[in-house]
Amino acid sequence: MQYKDYELLDSGEGEKLERFGSIVLSRPDPQALWHKNLDLDEWKKVDADFSREGNDGKWKMKKGIPDKWSIEISNLKFIIKPTAFKHVGIFPEQVVNWEWMKEIIRNEKKIDAGKDIEVLNLFGYTGGATLSCAEAEAKVVHVDGSKSAINWARENAELSGLSLRPIRWIFEDARVFVGREIKRGNKYDAIIMDPPAFGHGPKKEIWKIEEHFLPLVEDCFKLLKDKPLFFIINGYSAGYSAIAYKNILKVMVEKYGGSIGSGELTLEEKESGRLLPCGIFARWGK
Numbered sequence: 001m002q003y004k005d006y007e008l009l010d011s012g013e014g015e016k017l018e019r020f021g022s023i024v025l026s027r028p029d030p031q032a033l034w035h036k037n038l039d040l041d042e043w044k045k046v047d048a049d050f051s052r053e054g055n056d057g058k059w060k061m062k063k064g065i066p067d068k069w070s071i072e073i074s075n076l077k078f079i080i081k082p083t084a085f086k087h088v089g090i091f092p093e094q095v096v097n098w099e100w101m102k103e104i105i106r107n108e109k110k111i112d113a114g115k116d117i118e119v120l121n122l123f124g125y126t127g128g129a130t131l132s133c134a135e136a137e138a139k140v141v142h143v144d145g146s147k148s149a150i151n152w153a154r155e156n157a158e159l160s161g162l163s164l165r166p167i168r169w170i171f172e173d174a175r176v177f178v179g180r181e182i183k184r185g186n187k188y189d190a191i192i193m194d195p196p197a198f199g200h201g202p203k204k205e206i207w208k209i210e211e212h213f214l215p216l217v218e219d220c221f222k223l224l225k226d227k228p229l230f231f232i233i234n235g236y237s238a239g240y241s242a243i244a245y246k247n248i249l250k251v252m253v254e255k256y257g258g259s260i261g262s263g264e265l266t267l268e269e270k271e272s273g274r275l276l277p278c279g280i281f282a283r284w285g286k
Contacts, residue, residue, distance in 0.1 A: 003073055003074075003092060003095060004071075004072045004073060005019075005020065005021045005071035005072050005073060006018070006019065006020060006071060006073055006090075006092045007019040007270045008092075008267040008268065008269050008270060008276060009024065009038065009042075009269070009270055009271075010036055010037050010038040010042070010043070010269060010270075010271075010272075011029060011032040011034075011036070011269060011274070011276045012032050012034050012035045012036035012037065013032065013034075013035060013036055014028055014029065014030060014032055014033075015027065015028055015029060015032060015036075015043075016028075016029040016032055016276060017038065017042075017043060017046065020069075020071050020080045020088065021069055021070070021071040021080070023047045023048070023065060023069060023080075024045065024046045024047050024048075025046060025047065025048050025049070025050070025082070025088065026043060026046045026048070026049035026050070027049065027050040027086045028050060028051075028052065028086060029276065031276060031277045031278070032276060034274075037269070037271065037272050037274070046062075047061070047062050047065045048060060048061040048062065048065055048082060050082070050086045057084060057085070057086055058084065059082045061082075067081065067082075068080060068081040070159055071090075073090065073092060073095060074095045074098050074099065074128075074132065075135065076098075076128070076131050076132065076135065076156070076160045076162075077156065077159040077160045078090045078126065078128070078156050078159070078160075079126075079152065079155055079156060079159065081152070089126045089152060090126065090128060091128070091278070091279075092267060093265040093266060093267050093278040093279065094128055094129065094234070094265065096265070097129065097232060097234070097265075097281060097283065098128060098129060098132035099132075100230075100283070100285075101119075101129065101132055101133055101136070101190070101192075101230060101232070102132050102133070102135065102136040104190075104229050104230055104285060104286075105117055105119075105133060105136035105137070105138050105190075105229070106136050106137075108189075108229060109136070109137060116139055117133075117137070117138040117139065117189045117190070117229065118138065118139045118140075118141070118187075118188045118189050118190075118225075119133045119138045119139065119140045119141070119188060119189065119190045119191070119192065120140075120141050120143070120181075120188045120190070120191045120192070120220075120223065121133070121140060121141065121142050121143065121191075121192045121193075122143050122174040122177075122178070122191070122192065122193040122194070122195070122216075122220075123143070123144060123145075123174055123193055123194045123195050123196065124142040124143055124144045124149070124150075124153060124192075124194075125144060125149050125153070125194065126149055126152045126153045126156055127142060127152075127153030127154075127156045127157060128156075129192045129194075129232075130142040130153060130157075130167060131153075131156060131157055131160055131162055133190075133192075134157070134162050134165040134166070134167050135160070135162060135165075137165075138189075138190075139166040139167075140165075140166070140167045140168070141167075141168045141170060141188075142167055142168065142169050142170065143170040143172060143174055143177050144170075144171065145171070145172065145173050145174065145199065145200065145201040145202050145205070145207075146171075146202075147171050147202070150169050150170075150171050153169070154169060171202055172201070172202060173201030173202060173203065173205040173207075174193075174195075174201075174207075174216065175201075175205070175207075175212060175215075175216055175219075176201065176205065178216060178219045178220060178223065179219065181223055182219060182222050182223065186223065187223055187224065187225045188223050188224060188225065188228070189224075189225055189227075189228055189229045190228060190229045190230045190231065190232075191220050191223065191224065191228075191230075191231050191232070192231075192232045192234075193216075193217075193220070193232070193233055193234070194233075194234040194235075194236075195207070195209055195213055195216070195233075195235070196209070196236070196237070197209050197236075197237045197239070214248065217233070217248055221251070221252075227256070227286070228252075228256060228286065229285070229286055230283060230284060230285045230286070231249060231252055231283065231284045232281065232282075232283040232284075233245045233248070233249070233281065233282050233283070234265070234279060234280070234281050235279055235280045235281070236278075236279040236280075240280065241280065242262040242263050242264065242280035242281060242282055243262065245262060245280065245281070245282030246260050246262040246282040248282070249282050249283075249284045252284040253284065256284075256286060257286065258284055258285055258286040259284070259285065260282060260283065260284045261282070261283050261285075262280070262281060262282035262283070263280070263281065264277050264278075264279070264280055264281075265277070265278045265279040265280065265281055266278055
C-alpha cells in the first residue's frame with residue numbers, strides 16, 4: 001500500500017502511536033487491548049498527545065508544532081488537523097479500498113476511454129474516497145452533512161491538484177439527497193458509503209444507523225445503473241460485523257453477478273507487523 005507519509009509505530013493499552021509526515025501523535029484506541037512494544041521513553045517523544053477527561057478531550061501539542069500540516073498517502077495529499085474528537089482528517093486504513101476503486105475505474109476506462117464513470121460518495125468526510133475516484137478520472141458527487149468537512153475535502157482536492165476535476169460538493173443530509181436523486185432519475189456506476197453510528201444532518205436531521213441504514217442502502221440500490229461497477233460500505237463504531245454488511249450486498253450478486261469481499265480494515269505496525277483493527281467493510285464488484 002502507498003502510505004508514504006504515514007506509519008503506525010506502536011499500539012497497546014488503549015492507545016496508538018502514529019507518524020503523520022514528520023509529526024508523531026499519540027491518541028486513544030479502544031481496540032488496542034494488548035501491551036505496547038516500544039519503551040515508554042519512545043512514547044514520551046511524541047509531538048502531540050490526546051487525552052480525555054470525562055466526556056471532554058484535548059490535544060497537548062509541543063511548542064512549535066503547527067495546528068495543521070499536509071501529508072501524502074496513496075498519491076494524494078491531505079491536510080492533517082487534530083480535532084477535539086481525536087480525529088485528524090484521514091483514516092489511513094482506507095487506502096486498501098481507495099486502491100481497489102481506482103483499479104476498477106481505470107480498468108473500465110481501458111475498455112472505453114470515453115465513458116463517463118459516475119460515483120456517489122455518501123458521508124464523504126474529508127474526501128479520501130472522492131479524490132481517489134477523481135484521480136482515476138471518474139465524476140464524483142461528494143455528500144456530507146458537515147460544512148467544515150466539505151471545506152476540508154475541497155482543500156484536500158486543491159492540495160492534490162484535483163480541484164478542476166468534475167467533483168460536485170453537496171452539503172446535505174445523505175437520506176434527503178438520495179431521495180431527491182431517485183425523484184430526479186439520476187443514476188450512478190458506483191456508490192460508496194461510510195455511515196456513522198449516530199449523527200446529525202445540516203438541518204438537525206437525526207441519523208441512527210439501526211433505524212436508517214438499511215432503508216438508505218435500499219434507496220441507493222435504486223440509483224445504480226444497469227451495469228454498475230462497485231458498491232462499498234464501511235463501518236466503524238456501530239458494533240456490527242462485516243458479515244452483516246456482506247449479507248446486505250448479496251442482492252447485488254443475485255442481480256448483477258460479480259462478487260463480494262468483506263472483513264476488517266487494519267493497520268500494520270511498522271516493526272512488529274502486529275495488526276490494529278480499525279473498522280469493517282463489505283464491497284461488491286462486478
